[in-house]
Amino acid sequence: MRFTIDPKRFAEAVAWTAKSIPTRPALPVLAGLMLRVSDARLTLSTFDYEVSHEVTLDVAGASDGACLVSGRLVNEIAKALPAKRVEVSSAGQHLELLCGAGRFTLPAMPAEDYPTLPTTPFPVGAVDASAFAAAVARVAVAAGRDDALPLLTGIRLEIAGDRLTMLATDRYRLGLVEISWATTNPDARIDALVPAKTLHDTAKTLGPLGGAVALSFTGGRPGEGLLGLTAGPRRTTTRLLDPTNYPPMRNLLPATALHQACFHVATLVDAVKRVALVAERTAPIVLTLTTDGLRIDAGGTEQAHASETMDATYAGTDLSIGFNPQYLLDGLSQVGSPHAVLSVIDPHKPAVIDPADVDGHAIPGYRYMLMPIRISR
Numbered sequence: 001m002r003f004t005i006d007p008k009r010f011a012e013a014v015a016w017t018a019k020s021i022p023t024r025p026a027l028p029v030l031a032g033l034m035l036r037v038s039d040a041r042l043t044l045s046t047f048d049y050e051v052s053h054e055v056t057l058d059v060a061g062a063s064d065g066a067c068l069v070s071g072r073l074v075n076e077i078a079k080a081l082p083a084k085r086v087e088v089s090s091a092g093q094h095l096e097l098l099c100g101a102g103r104f105t106l107p108a109m110p111a112e113d114y115p116t117l118p119t120t121p122f123p124v125g126a127v128d129a130s131a132f133a134a135a136v137a138r139v140a141v142a143a144g145r146d147d148a149l150p151l152l153t154g155i156r157l158e159i160a161g162d163r164l165t166m167l168a169t170d171r172y173r174l175g176l177v178e179i180s181w182a183t184t185n186p187d188a189r190i191d192a193l194v195p196a197k198t199l200h201d202t203a204k205t206l207g208p209l210g211g212a213v214a215l216s217f218t219g220g221r222p223g224e225g226l227l228g229l230t231a232g233p234r235r236t237t238t239r240l241l242d243p244t245n246y247p248p249m250r251n252l253l254p255a256t257a258l259h260q261a262c263f264h265v266a267t268l269v270d271a272v273k274r275v276a277l278v279a280e281r282t283a284p285i286v287l288t289l290t291t292d293g294l295r296i297d298a299g300g301t302e303q304a305h306a307s308e309t310m311d312a313t314y315a316g317t318d319l320s321i322g323f324n325p326q327y328l329l330d331g332l333s334q335v336g337s338p339h340a341v342l343s344v345i346d347p348h349k350p351a352v353i354d355p356a357d358v359d360g361h362a363i364p365g366y367r368y369m370l371m372p373i374r375i376s377r
Contacts, residue, residue, distance in 0.1 A: 001037050001065025002089040005057065007099060010086050011078040013055045016234060017044045018075040019201060020051040029113045033071035035088070035095070037062050045117055046071055051198050052117045052237045061087075068109040069095045077104055118237045120228030123214035124190065125183035127164060129231055133207025135166055135177045136200050138334040138366055142175035143168035143196035154241040155199050157215075157227075159183070159190040168196055169249045173327050174350075174369040175334070176250065182212075190217055193243040194227050198236075206231045252350050253369055257343035259316030261289050262360035265340050269332050271296045271308045276325040278304035284322035284373040289314050289344070298325070313360055321347040322375035331368035347372055 017033060025031045025048065036043045040062040045054040067090040077097060087098040090108065097104040136155065144152030158165040162183050167176040206213055209231065216228035225240040276285055279298035288295040294312035299305035321344060332340070337355035341362050344351045350369045354362040 001035065001067055002061065002063040002087075003037050003042055003059035004061040004085055004087050005042065005059050007078075007081045007083060007086050009057060010088075011081065013042075013044050013057055014071075014075050014078040016055050016205065017046045017053040018071045019205070020046045020048055020053045020198075020236075021071040022048045027113075029068065029109050030115075031070060031072065032068040032109045032114060033074050034066065034068050034111065034114055035090075036066040038064050047115055047117050049115065050239050051195075052235075054117060054235045056233045065090055066111050067095045068111040068114050069106045070109075073106060118218075118226055118228075120216040120226070120230065120235070120237060121218060123184060123216045123228075123230065124159065124188055125162075125164075125181050125185075126212040126214040127179065127181035129203075129209060129211050129213050130207045131179055132213050133203040134336075135164075135179050136203040138177045138336070139166045139168040139175035140196050140200040141168075141330040141334055142170060142173045142368070144170035146170075150241055151193070151243075151246060153196055154193040154243075155196045156243065156246065157190065157192045157194060159188055161186045161188070167250065169247060171247060171249070172324070172371045173331065174249045174252070174367075175331070176253075176367045176369075178365055191243060192217060192225065192227060193241040193246065195238055195241060198238045199227075202229055202236045202238075206234065209234075249369070253352060253367065254343065254345050254350070257345055257352070259289060259314070259319060259344040260360070261294060261312045261314045261316075261342045262339060262356055263294055263310065263312040263342070265332055265335050265338060267310050268294070268296075269329060271310055272325055272329055272332075275306040275308050278306045279325060284375060285325045285328070286320050286322045286375055287342075288318070288320045289316065289342075290318045316344070319344065319347055320375065321351060322373040323351075323370055324373060327370055331370060334366070334368065336366060337363060348374065 030048045034045045042059045043056045081099045084100040093108050095106045155168045164181045165178045214230040218226040229236045275296045275298045286297040295309045297307045331353050335355045339356045341354045341356040353368040
């Protein structure tokens, strides 16, 4: 195997594929990066039986062949190469990289032991890459991070015709976003649970590249299917989680609210950050809603205390409601508009944050539901 390639293209391709290399692989070959050349096209791939990444590039001076080497080592080398053409070749049990005055010789792993990457069927539809990345980020903040509860570490994808809905929850909050997309089958109805970290990392990388992301699904028993994401020469597959027993958190979204406050998002974010400085790790911050505006409090009478007021348009009776400050900030960071509306039924039931226009009218497309923390007054 032999090829020549621009160092920047090579580094970007290696970085993309190296994303799925496990820190502690079950088998040594799963720490490898497969380089395969065929018909003057280089394919780089990694696979750990859960997630695969693959990219195909045109190369010069190519001769066919394949070589499997340490993915993390190639990634570190590729990032450090000077801005000169890279010559890569395999000979025997080694891979050699030449770039300028530098020469790197890496031991090869047995390529015949490397698992075959999964294939993806015809896409169900495609969505703008930047819109997809933004939508995933908006719900990923609410996904669980406890691997002991894998069900809650996923993002649920619900496809119905030209609407793509994503939601995630860790039982204490819920992020829900709905976007339009170009479907290949208007009658398609799909409900899949995707690992949030993989989906977020992949979408975050694909978003700035522009273009569209095509989504493919394979069936199987719950928890055994695959999601395929294809954007130009890049392709990712990830195993789906078992959606059985996923909590029906959407049912908690209130149809109406007795109390609504419209506020400037950046002003509240800054105030919460300042006031939360005196709060203990598990202590809530308290929002007090009145017709005079919004007051943010943290701390108690016998410890450090902070309070700040800000303008807000409020409809309802006076009330106080407590929230985990970080959970509140996570939701506010994804509102995506200068103003938002906080809707509350009562201080002991879930509250909802919606993006809003300057007049306080909710803008559809994103909702963030947050469970309150009981406070004593």
